[in-house]
Amino acid sequence: MAKRFVAPLTDSEQQTLTSAYHHGEKRALRRRAHAILLSDKGHTINQITEILQVRRDAVSRWLKQWEASGLDGLIDKPRSGRAPVLDANDHQRLQELVAEQPHQIRSLQARFQEETGKTVSTVTLRRALKKNDFSFKRIRHSLKARRDETDFRNTQGLLKALHQREDQGEHELYYFDESGFSQSSSVPYAWSPVGKPCEVTAYSRSRRLNVLGFLSRAGKLVYHSVTDSVTTETVIDAFDQFADQKDPDTFAVVVLDNASMHHSKAFRRKIVEWMSQRVYLIYLSAYSPELNLIEILWRQMKYAWLPLSAYLSFEHLCDEVHRLLDGYGTECTINFE
Incomplete structure (x- = not known):
């Protein structure tokens, strides 16, 4: 041979x-x-x-x-191979759903899964949309150009010192911020046919669960949630609850941003009262959201931890958000080291 x-x-x-x-x-x-x-x-x-x-x-x-x-x-002959996950009807339905919800692929994914009973990954959906000549573009906003770099560096140094003192047991350090959860995205990006950018007069409004949170690097989370708009009174209530439930013998330092509610007369009048309860406030440098560690928690919840079922209804969303918040530190956590 x-x-x-x-x-x-x-x-x-x-x-x-x-x-x-x-x-x-x-x-x-x-x-x-x-x-x-x-x-x-x-x-x-x-x-x-x-x-x-x-x-x-x-x-x-x-x-x-x-x-x-x-x-x-x-020449290799055509092979049957595995049947495609999505058939022609599925592709047609995807195009209809993306027209209804161009901003939020996870909401689209949840609707599609509920209607068809097919479990399809986000990667497969993105591939299917691109195959049907859809593209996904996002407008990115940055506040970096508006901030004072010297103030930013000084704040970084202050936070580093506060971390060291926390590690030595001198106080507990918390990062405070507000965030909203809804079924529709407020981020200005969407799926649209190639060459035909999505144009809308305004984003659709949907009910919103607002969460006000105090997060420590050690895995502690204290939160206050409302379905109404967040006002100065809402923020004051959250700080009052935080001060009441903390250990009275422990000093707590709270880092927060410069939102107008955090500088209102009503809020500032409460600062001395909170200091008497051993709660001290530190303001971040202006336009420096990346210094607020709780922003990482909001991103993880919205883009990684929330299951698809959360987007099927506002009630589902509230239940899942509260489940994640209640389980933080045990069921899910973030390593800041």
Whole structure:
């Protein structure tokens, strides 16, 4: 068998094989054509095996296929393979759903799964939308250009010192912020047909669960949630509850941003009262949201931890948000080290 060769090639066959070897669409066809050309030049099966780094039985099979069917015998035939996850009706329904909810793919994913009973990953959905000529573009906003870099660096140094003192047991350090959860996204990006940007007069309004949280690096989370708008009174209530439930013998330092509610007259009048309860406030430098560690918690909840079922209704959303908040530190946590 090692001395077996193909029958001498005609000029036409040599031209066909040479073309397939140099210009074949698939690597497999190019390699098989090369094998036939090598055999025609007197190379044995063992030598071809060494040259192409393939198994001996593969080379032998290619020679037989060439002799039986010519070039057609070297071309892979279509295979049935695994049935696609999404059929034509699914693709049509996806286009309808994305027209209804262009901003939030997880809401779309939840609706699709509920309607069809098909469990489809976000990656598969994105691939399907791109296959149907949809693109996903996001407008990114940055406050970096508006901040004072010297003040920003000084705040970084202050936070580092506060972390060190917390590690030494001098106080507990918390990061405070408010965040809203809703079924529709307020971020200005959406799925739309390629070349036809999504244009809307305003984003649709949906009910919103507002959470006011105090987060420590040690895994402690104290939160206050409302479905009404967040006002100065709401923030004061959250701080009052925080001060009442903390250990009275422990100093607590709370880091917060410069939202107008945090500088209102009513809020500032309460600062001395909270200090008497050993709660001290530290304001971040302006336009520095990346210094507030609780922002990481909001991102994790919205983009990683909330299950698809949370987006099916506002009641589901509230239940899941509260479940995550109540389980923080045990069921889910963030490593800030």
